[in-house]
Amino acid sequence: MKTVFTARRLFTPIEEVDSAFLVTADGRISEIASRSEKDVPSNSRVVDFGDAILTPGFFDIHMHGGAGVDVMRASASEMPVLEKFLVRHGVTGYFPTTVAAPLDATYKALGRLADAIEAAQNNASSDAPRARPLGIHLEGPFLSHKRRGVHPPEFLVEPTLKIFDELWQAARGQVRMMTIAPEIPGAIEVISEAARRGVCVSIGHSDADMPTARHGIAAGARHATHTFNAMRPLDHRHPGILGEVLSDDGITADLIADGIHVSPAVVKIFLRAKGSERAVLITDAISATGMPDGKYQLGPIEVDVKDGKCTANGSLAGSVLTMDSAVRNVTQFSNWSLRDAVRAATFNPARAVGMTGHCGALKPGAPADFAVLSPRGDVLKTIVGGRGF
Numbered sequence: 001m002k003t004v005f006t007a008r009r010l011f012t013p014i015e016e017v018d019s020a021f022l023v024t025a026d027g028r029i030s031e032i033a034s035r036s037e038k039d040v041p042s043n044s045r046v047v048d049f050g051d052a053i054l055t056p057g058f059f060d061i062h063m064h065g066g067a068g069v070d071v072m073r074a075s076a077s078e079m080p081v082l083e084k085f086l087v088r089h090g091v092t093g094y095f096p097t098t099v100a101a102p103l104d105a106t107y108k109a110l111g112r113l114a115d116a117i118e119a120a121q122n123n124a125s126s127d128a129p130r131a132r133p134l135g136i137h138l139e140g141p142f143l144s145h146k147r148r149g150v151h152p153p154e155f156l157v158e159p160t161l162k163i164f165d166e167l168w169q170a171a172r173g174q175v176r177m178m179t180i181a182p183e184i185p186g187a188i189e190v191i192s193e194a195a196r197r198g199v200c201v202s203i204g205h206s207d208a209d210m211p212t213a214r215h216g217i218a219a220g221a222r223h224a225t226h227t228f229n230a231m232r233p234l235d236h237r238h239p240g241i242l243g244e245v246l247s248d249d250g251i252t253a254d255l256i257a258d259g260i261h262v263s264p265a266v267v268k269i270f271l272r273a274k275g276s277e278r279a280v281l282i283t284d285a286i287s288a289t290g291m292p293d294g295k296y297q298l299g300p301i302e303v304d305v306k307d308g309k310c311t312a313n314g315s316l317a318g319s320v321l322t323m324d325s326a327v328r329n330v331t332q333f334s335n336w337s338l339r340d341a342v343r344a345a346t347f348n349p350a351r352a353v354g355m356t357g358h359c360g361a362l363k364p365g366a367p368a369d370f371a372v373l374s375p376r377g378d379v380l381k382t383i384v385g386g387r388g389f
């Protein structure tokens with residue numbers, strides 16, 4: 001049976017459609033048009049969202065947990081708790097993201113995450129709508145000691161093809177993204193091999209100078225992880241990795257727009273530098289997201305959460321940011337339109353990781369995964385696979 005969703009506007013997000021008319025059938029979008037051009041097909045149900053805006057569901061490519069669930073430690077029965085929480089914040093797709101941990105624990109976690117990804121692929125209709133895990137982001141263990149943030153130093157590893165392949169095998173090929181410091185010995189070879197296997201290689205947790213950052217990009221890196229955080233700071237005479245990330249129009253980059261990790265003025269600088277085509281929003285959210293202040297786990301790391309700030313031994317340890325807040329923050333910190341902010345949370349991450357066929361854009365043939373937003377960007381509803389209204 002077909003369902004017709006109507007609303008005041010729709011962001012594809014590359015284009016804006018007034019008087020939106022979106023038809024779904026069998027969990028996919030079959031048609032997008034303006035209401036004035038269309039008649040409601042016979043035998044279809046109509047759902048009118050009034051003044052609201054239809055946008056692709058948000059896609060968070062850097063996410064460690066939420067609702068008390070840590071993706072590295074969660075059992076199969078706990079993942080739905082997290083995925084239903086994400087849906088309430090407009091997220092329909094995400095990359096569960098690891099942190100540096102003992103390798104055997106990492107391999108076990110990767111196996112469980114691969115199970116979750118495969119189960120989501122095979123089971124289109126579950127009880128309540130849930131965000132879909134679409135691939136794994138390896139944040140570590142190939143990070144710089146100098147810019148490790150809270151990743152425990154004893155679990156950082158020098159990159160080798162052998163260890164990369166063990167991680168890949170443990171994840172049964174579901175690794176879609178990897179953050180790596182290009183300056184550490186062995187990194188360039190692993191960057192090339194990961195890129196060859198289709199992984200979005202992202203430079204980050206890095207103290208690289210500018211030539212070394214460029215070397216990493218020449219080897220196949222095409223993105224940067226939480227720009228400014230855990231990176232050598234920008235110096236106007238020795239611009240380093242940040243100078244490269246902000247000035248290279250050939251790469252995309254992401255940012256934690258919670259107003260804590262990066263000051264609002266620097267968020268604005270980042271958005272100007274990367275523009276609406278290359279800026280990507282992430283949350284870097286941890287299990288404490290959506291929970292009261294207290295102590296929470298981030299993989300092997302114990303994190304203190306107080307007044308929305310996550311720390312471990314005095315360093316920032318992820319966030320309690322949700323993607324809908326990140327989108328609203330961007331419209332407040334800069335002069336960006338809601339459509340551009342939505343683009344940085346949907347199409348841009350999907351394009352950065354090569355998944356625009358799966359998520360990030362409203363178009364015929366795409367999964368019917370979308371968010372229903374108020375004009376100021378509050379999530380009114382989230383539809384996954386055409387369900388959830």
Ligand SMILES: [Zn+2]
Binds near residue numbers: 284
């Ligand atoms: Zn992270």
